[in-house]
Amino acid sequence: MTDWTERYRPSTLSEVRGNNKARDALKEWAETWSEHREPVVLHGAPGVGKTSAAHALANDMGWEVVELNASDERTADAIERFAGRASRNATLAGSLGGGGGGRQLVVMDEADNIHYQYDRGGKAAVTSLLKEANQPIVLIANEYYDMSNGLRNAAREIEFRDVSARSIVPVLRDILRKEGIEFDEEALERIADANSGDLRAAVKDLQATAEGRSNVTLEAVTTGSRNRAVGLFEFLDAVLKEKPAEEALRTAYDVDETPDDLLKWVEDKVPLVYEGEELARAYEFLSNADVWTSRVYATDFDYSWWRYATDNLAGGVAAARDRTRGGWTRYGGAPYRSTRNATRDEVVRSIAESGGFSMATARLDVLPFLSAMTHHCKPRELTVAMAAWYDLDASAVSYVTGSGETTNKVQSIVEDASELRSEAVEDHARGAFAQREGTDGRDRRANGDGAETDGEEAGEDGGLTDQRDGDDGRSDQQTLDSEALDRDAESDAAEGDEDPAEDDGQAGLSDFM
Numbered sequence: 001m002t003d004w005t006e007r008y009r010p011s012t013l014s015e016v017r018g019n020n021k022a023r024d025a026l027k028e029w030a031e032t033w034s035e036h037r038e039p040v041v042l043h044g045a046p047g048v049g050k051t052s053a054a055h056a057l058a059n060d061m062g063w064e065v066v067e068l069n070a071s072d073e074r075t076a077d078a079i080e081r082f083a084g085r086a087s088r089n090a091t092l093a094g095s096l097g098g099g100g101g102g103r104q105l106v107v108m109d110e111a112d113n114i115h116y117q118y119d120r121g122g123k124a125a126v127t128s129l130l131k132e133a134n135q136p137i138v139l140i141a142n143e144y145y146d147m148s149n150g151l152r153n154a155a156r157e158i159e160f161r162d163v164s165a166r167s168i169v170p171v172l173r174d175i176l177r178k179e180g181i182e183f184d185e186e187a188l189e190r191i192a193d194a195n196s197g198d199l200r201a202a203v204k205d206l207q208a209t210a211e212g213r214s215n216v217t218l219e220a221v222t223t224g225s226r227n228r229a230v231g232l233f234e235f236l237d238a239v240l241k242e243k244p245a246e247e248a249l250r251t252a253y254d255v256d257e258t259p260d261d262l263l264k265w266v267e268d269k270v271p272l273v274y275e276g277e278e279l280a281r282a283y284e285f286l287s288n289a290d291v292w293t294s295r296v297y298a299t300d301f302d303y304s305w306w307r308y309a310t311d312n313l314a315g316g317v318a319a320a321r322d323r324t325r326g327g328w329t330r331y332g333g334a335p336y337r338s339t340r341n342a343t344r345d346e347v348v349r350s351i352a353e354s355g356g357f358s359m360a361t362a363r364l365d366v367l368p369f370l371s372a373m374t375h376h377c378k379p380r381e382l383t384v385a386m387a388a389w390y391d392l393d394a395s396a397v398s399y400v401t402g403s404g405e406t407t408n409k410v411q412s413i414v415e416d417a418s419e420l421r422s423e424a425v426e427d428h429a430r431g432a433f434a435q436r437e438g439t440d441g442r443d444r445r446a447n448g449d450g451a452e453t454d455g456e457e458a459g460e461d462g463g464l465t466d467q468r469d470g471d472d473g474r475s476d477q478q479t480l481d482s483e484a485l486d487r488d489a490e491s492d493a494a495e496g497d498e499d500p501a502e503d504d505g506q507a508g509l510s511d512f513m
Helices: 020-031 050-061 076-088 122-132 149-154 165-179 185-194 199-210 218-223 232-242 245-253 259-272 276-298 303-319 338-355 359-373 380-390 394-401 408-429 476-494
Strands: 040-043 064-069 104-109 137-141 156-159 435-437 443-445
Touching: 020 040, 020 050, 020 156, 040 050, 050 064, 050 104, 050 137, 122 149, 165 185, 165 199, 185 199, 185 218, 232 245, 232 259, 232 303, 245 303, 259 276, 259 303, 276 303, 276 359, 338 359, 338 380, 338 394, 359 380, 359 394, 380 394, 380 408, 394 408
Parallel strands: 040 137, 040 156, 064 104, 104 137
Antiparallel strands: 435 443
C-alpha cells in the first residue's frame, strides 16, 4: 500500500492546512523575491508541513527544486557541490526572460543541525551561500534558536505552528473520501486529538487504522490501529536468533514500536548474540537502517522511508546471522539511557576528529566496525590500541565494545591505553623533554648522544647524588643512556628507518599496536 503521507502531500500552497498565516507569508516572499532577494527560514515542530509547503510553493511558482539535507551533507565541500552552484546559477529560461518559471528553489533541511566545530566549515558555508545566492533559498529548521546568529540574521523568518485538531480533521476526512472508505466523525476527532498538532503523524495513524477496513469507527481507532500481539523480546528473538529474514520482517510489522525505536533496540542488543563477521554484517544493515530513519525526519516526517529501515533492521540483520540459536538471552532493559546517548555522541565526535571526516561517517561507517573488531574487548591488544588512538575513557570503551557497565577489565584497558599514549609521546619527542639539573644549579638537557654533560645530578632532597664511573670513565647513567640509544638505532635500522630525525612527530595507529 502506498504511503498516504506521500500520496496526499499538498501539491499547491492552497492545499496546505493549519498554517494559513505562514502559508501566505511564504507566498508573498516568493512573489517578491526578485525585489528583496532574501533567503527564508521555515521553522516549527516536526510534522507541521514545512517541507511540504516549500515543495508546494515550487509547484505554484514553476521553480525547479534542488534539495539538500544539511545534517547528512553539511561539510563546506558538500554544501558548495550540491547547493552553492545551484544558488548562484541563473537558468536559461530566467536569463531569456522566462520569469519565475526559470528559477531554482534551493531547499536545505535540518539547517539547525550544522556545527562549526565538527562539520568542517558547514555553517560558514551556508552563511556565505545565503549572502551570495542568485536563486531563492528555503532553510528548514525544527529549532530556530539552535541556528547561529549569522544564519538567523541572514534570512527572513516564517514560523509554522502546530496544526490544530480542528484543522487536521478535514484533511483526514478528505483522504478517506478519496479512498472510498466510510468513517465516523468521532474516530477522526480521536486521531486528530491524539497526535498533538502533528498532521503527518495523524495521517499515518489514519492509514494504520483504515488498513483492511471499509469503515473507520471509534472502536477501530481505540483497539485496532496496531497489532500488539508481538512483544519486543519476542521480536528480538525472531530477528537475532530464530527466524529467517522474511519471517523476521513480518514480525517487525506486528510490534507496537516505530522502526526508529526498533532500530535502537536491535542496535543495543545485537552484540549480546552476534560476534565476529556476523556482528560486522549486522552493523552494516543497521547503518543502512539508520540512514533511512534519518531520512524520515529530514523530509519532515515522510514515513514512506520507514519501510526501508525496517527491511534492514529486521530482515537484513536476520540475514546476517550464520545460524539459528536456541536458549534464553538476557537482553536487559531499554536502550534509551541519556548517558548512553551522550557517550555515543562523544565517541563519534572523537572518531570524527581523529579521522578527519564527518560525524555521519564516523557514526555510520567507522563506529560499527570498531565495535565488531573489539567485541567484548577481544582481542585485548587491539582494544587497547583503539582506546589509545581515540583517547577513550572507560565509559566510551564500554560502549564501543558492548561490555555494558565499566568493569575492572575495561578499566585496565583504559590504563594500558593511557600508558601507551604516554610512551608514544616520549618516543616521538626524541628526548626533547628529558632534563637533568647540573652541579651548578642550571638545567642541562641530554646532549646528542644521550650522555649527560655533568657527572652529578640533583637528588629529591636538594643535595647531590654521586654517580659511579665505569671502567671506561663514563658514569653508569651515561652507559645506560648510550646503550638505550644504541638499541633504538638498531631497531630503527631493522625497520628501514634510516633517518629517525625526519619523523614527522605524529603518533600513528601502528605506534599503539
